[in-house]
Amino acid sequence: MVTKRAKRKGARVVSAVSGSDGGQGMLIGERRQHVLKLVEKNGRVLVSELSSSLGISPITIRKDLDYLELQGQVQRTHGGALAPHKTTMLDPSLKDKEAHQTREKQLIAAAAAAMVQEGQCVLLDSGTTTTAIARELRRFKRLTIVTNALNIAAELIDTDFDVILVGGNLRKNAFSLVGPLAEDALRQIHADILFLGVDGFDVKSGIMTPSLLEARVNRVMAAASRKVVAVCDSTKFDRQSLALIIPPSAVQVVITDKNIAGAHVEALRSAGIEVVLVG
Structure with missing residues (x-):
């Protein structure tokens, strides 16, 4: 029994560490800053790519992008977001x-x-x-x-x-x-x-x-x-x-x-x- 509990505990630890490497282990603010850095670097982000790389649902990503658009930090497009309109x-x-x-x-x-x-x-x-x-x-x-x-x-x-x-x-x-x-x-x-x-x-x-x-x-x-x-x-x-x-x-x-x-x-x-x- 001790061995089984240890294995289950170990599995939970591995899962938690894996989550910290993706979006699940990030605070909301950290995740949104990560998204902004990608927009600044690449000029755009895609919901599908963010969902896959961060390990979180497309719905959550869309909410993040909607929030960032309200702050004037991105421009929402179908399937993702672009850098904001600017001269x-x-x-x-x-x-x-x-x-x-x-x-x-x-x-x-x-x-x-x-x-x-x-x-x-x-x-x-x-x-x-x-x-x-x-x-x-x-x-x-x-x-x-x-x-x-x-x-x-x-x-x-x-x-x-x-x-x-x-x-x-x-x-x-x-x-x-x-x-x-x-x-x-x-x-x-x-x-x-x-x-x-x-x-x-x-x-x-x-x-x-x-x-x-x-x-x-x-x-x-x-x-x-x-x-x-x-x-x-x-x-x-x-x-x-x-x-x-x-x-x-x-x-x-x-x-x-x-x-x-x-x-x-x-x-x-x-x-x-x-x-x-x-x-």
């Missing part, structure tokens, strides 16, 4: 951006490449998502690639593509070329399709970036292209930045992941924009 003037480096939403960017890049046909002229602006698209395009044989991104030109240096790198002033943190020289070169281009990366996408105002010079170059790219495709993961929506590139009316297609809020999808489609969801 940002931050201009993170290309290296910093590479660490975020990598799976989503790869899926977006594959969907973007599926829109391209052999022999077309493709415009790629600078950014990590457009860099992923450049890698996907390597499976083609005959393309003309026009870009203002040094790293994208380097990605394609060993292909048979015609790669046109516009001139201009170097934005070192973005590896991009901007300014009057870049704008003048792009005005001579007639592209079939532009894949435009996004720092912020407000469905009412449009696509934005923290760089005024980058915004000017991107605007000329859009004017030079028959089709404008915005490529951005769902964390970029409901975010504003310093400089407006183009309004939603200048965009024909948006490629994003399935964690975008349903209201945003509805607003985009109501504006006549085709929405491609991946993931």
Whole structure:
């Protein structure tokens, strides 16, 4: 009998220690702070992932997210929450951006490449998502690639593509070329399709970036292209930045992941924009 009680007691101890590693062993405030740190790090959280990792019910997670939304600390979406709507003037480096939403960017890049046909002229602006698209395009044989991104030109240096790198002033943190020289070169281009990366996408105002010079170059790219495709993961929506590139009316297609809020999808489609969801 002593042995059996010891075993049962030991089992209870193991269970308690296991719970302390997940959400069950956390105080409510600790759990909510944990959620906020994840939102700050990744730009979003999903109810299903939190429920699994913390070992607590989806209902409890939803209550936490509802509470945090009331405090203005997150923005609730279907299936999770995003960082709150805000205007940002931050201009993170290309290296910093590479660490975020990598799976989503790869899926977006594959969907973007599926829109391209052999022999077309493709415009790629600078950014990590457009860099992923450049890698996907390597499976083609005959393309003309026009870009203002040094790293994208380097990605394609060993292909048979015609790669046109516009001139201009170097934005070192973005590896991009901007300014009057870049704008003048792009005005001579007639592209079939532009894949435009996004720092912020407000469905009412449009696509934005923290760089005024980058915004000017991107605007000329859009004017030079028959089709404008915005490529951005769902964390970029409901975010504003310093400089407006183009309004939603200048965009024909948006490629994003399935964690975008349903209201945003509805607003985009109501504006006549085709929405491609991946993931």
